[in-house]
Amino acid sequence: MWKMHFSVSDHVTWVGKTDWELQTFHGEELSTFKGSTYNAYLIQDEKTALVDTVWTPFARQFVEDLKETIDLDEIDYVVALHAEPDHSGGLIELMREIPDVPIYCTSMAARFLRAQYHQDWNFVEVKTGDTLSLGKQELVFVEAKMLHWPDNLLAYLTGDQILFSSDAFGQHYSSEVLFNDLVDQGELYREALKYYANILTPFSKMVARKIDEVLEMELPLKMICPSHGVIWREDPAQIIETYARWADDYQEDQVAIVYDTMWDSTGRMAAMISDGIRAVDPTLTIKHLHTAKRDKNDIIAEVFRSKAILVGSSTVNRGVLSSISAILSLIEEMGFKKKKASAFGSYGWSGEAPGLIRETLEDAGFEILIPELREAWTPDAEGRDRCRTFGRDFARQL
Ligand SMILES: Cc1cc2nc3c(=O)[nH]c(=O)nc-3n(C[C@H](O)[C@H](O)[C@H](O)COP(=O)(O)O)c2cc1C
Ligand SMILES: [Fe+2]
Ligand SMILES: [Fe+2]
Known part of the structure; x- marks a missing residue:
């Protein structure tokens, strides 16, 4: 049993998987010498939403562990920020138990999920500006096309003021504690940079545009919860500023x-x-x-x-x-x-x-x-x- 669920904020619990052993990602395309994590989040207000799942090999354990934290029948909504198997891989196992629960995602994600899993799930397609009420607070959706797939979606939780950023701002970095202020800062910076350089560089123009768009929304921000690696809770703006620099044809005196x-x-x-x-x-x-x-x-x-x-x-x-x-x-x-x-x-x-x-x-x-x-x-x-x-x-x- 590897369950290590932990509290992120008043209403949010991390229910993901820490993959200490991962050495390569995207098949053999990307080295991940520090492992990785597949971050999934449970938001519990008057309604309960699950944001993302884990990679396919960990699907069964994910669902078993989730049952220890919550009765699956209490999950009202599933949010799929991204259709890639490292985050959607738990869906088959999960949806077998709660087949009618709606899955909130972009139209692209619905298409990609259908094409990968061949299931007739209850998809609810969302666009930028759409909201999902959870009771006292709501999720506000912002499409993040090409960060790094056409289907990526961001979700902002009002109240707790958390941005769920999907693959943006992530790092392939496994750690006992998943908060940015509690890990080795040099390691964190290097892994965040390697991730950006190898995964997001082709989309730098779109990264810059999306950052401007999100900043214009002037959302108060307490935390950024990406789908890999640590949660940015101390000075979360730092990683947005760093991304803005990286997206702007970054170079050092090297x-x-x-x-x-x-x-x-x-x-x-x-x-x-x-x-x-x-x-x-x-x-x-x-x-x-x-x-x-x-x-x-x-x-x-x-x-x-x-x-x-x-x-x-x-x-x-x-x-x-x-x-x-x-x-x-x-x-x-x-x-x-x-x-x-x-x-x-x-x-x-x-x-x-x-x-x-x-x-x-x-x-x-x-x-x-x-x-x-x-x-x-x-x-x-x-x-x-x-x-x-x-x-x-x-x-x-x-
Ligand atoms: C298998 C093999 C094929 C080679 N093919 C060429 C070639 O097509 N044209 C050429 O100019 N030199 C060719 N060379 C010679 C090398 O370019 C030359 O030995 C060079 O100095 C090797 O530099 P290096 O020590 O940096 O590898 C070949 C050498 C080897 C071992
Ligand atoms: Fe991805
Ligand atoms: Fe990912």
């Missing part, structure tokens, strides 16, 4: 050197290029990221923080090394804006890789600062000097 190498020739080039950059700007942060040895999502988080990147690969079979293709594909998907880049790499006879990298970075919207640098085989003293000069030229253009 350059990431992202490379792969078979016999370390390109690796040596990376080191010399870095020397050159440092000679021009000793205070700039430089990150060395070997794409085959470092986690791809951590690399994306570092690219997100960088104002410029250098991508290096040796040429193999007239192409780039496979970990470089993989990271370039992810970088393209993210749609980063206002970042600068150049390419480099060692080669033996044909040397296509740096040019291919430059083309991909151009297509991905990066401003190419200087032409790519190619070095045949292992760079000698002159080659190493060319690498340093390349680094200096790059840094001067930043």
Whole structure:
């Protein structure tokens, strides 16, 4: 029995699941080294509403534990903020017991839930501004299209003044205590940033617009309850302000050197290029990221923080090394804006890789600062000097 329900506010109880063991999410797409949580919330006023459930493997335990906290027949409404299985996975098990209870969600979510579970549940479709009275307080709904799916919905609880934000403001971060003021602040920031960088970057424009819209509503806010990770109860506005900064083409005074190498020739080039950059700007942060040895999502988080990147690969079979293709594909998907880049790499006879990298970075919207640098085989003293000069030229253009 893993039940650890806890009180969030006068009327809200956390009834989710802490998944200490989760190491990857979205199949194998996203690393979650700190585990995660699937947050579900029970709101008990004159009426009772359940906001979201948990991921499918935990569905049975979720329902069993819920029964210890409340008689399921007392649940008047289910709210599904998002149709993705990490939050809707408990519905089959739950709705088997309470089949007639209405499920409040967006029309998109109703469509997605039908398409995934093939059940004829009692969906009530809601739009921005719709409300659901729970007695003394009500839930106010705000659609959050593309944060991060077309179906996402936010719900604001008047009275307790809580925003249920679905996947926005979340972190894949499991912790014994799920309040922002009680956890390691460095860990929390890193996980929130990695989550934003990897999941929300493609939708930054919509994030910025939604934040403006919610701020204009001037809702008094005591807490933000996301669907993963800690609840923001101390200074909840901080994560909204942070998201506003992240959504605004975020960058720090950092350059990431992202490379792969078979016999370390390109690796040596990376080191010399870095020397050159440092000679021009000793205070700039430089990150060395070997794409085959470092986690791809951590690399994306570092690219997100960088104002410029250098991508290096040796040429193999007239192409780039496979970990470089993989990271370039992810970088393209993210749609980063206002970042600068150049390419480099060692080669033996044909040397296509740096040019291919430059083309991909151009297509991905990066401003190419200087032409790519190619070095045949292992760079000698002159080659190493060319690498340093390349680094200096790059840094001067930043
Ligand atoms: C399997 C394999 C395939 C290669 N294919 C090419 C190629 O198509 N064109 C080329 O210019 N060099 C090719 N090379 C040579 C490498 O690019 C060269 O050895 C380079 O210096 C390796 O740099 P690295 O130590 O950074 O990996 C190939 C090397 C290997 C091992
Ligand atoms: Fe999601
Ligand atoms: Fe989620």
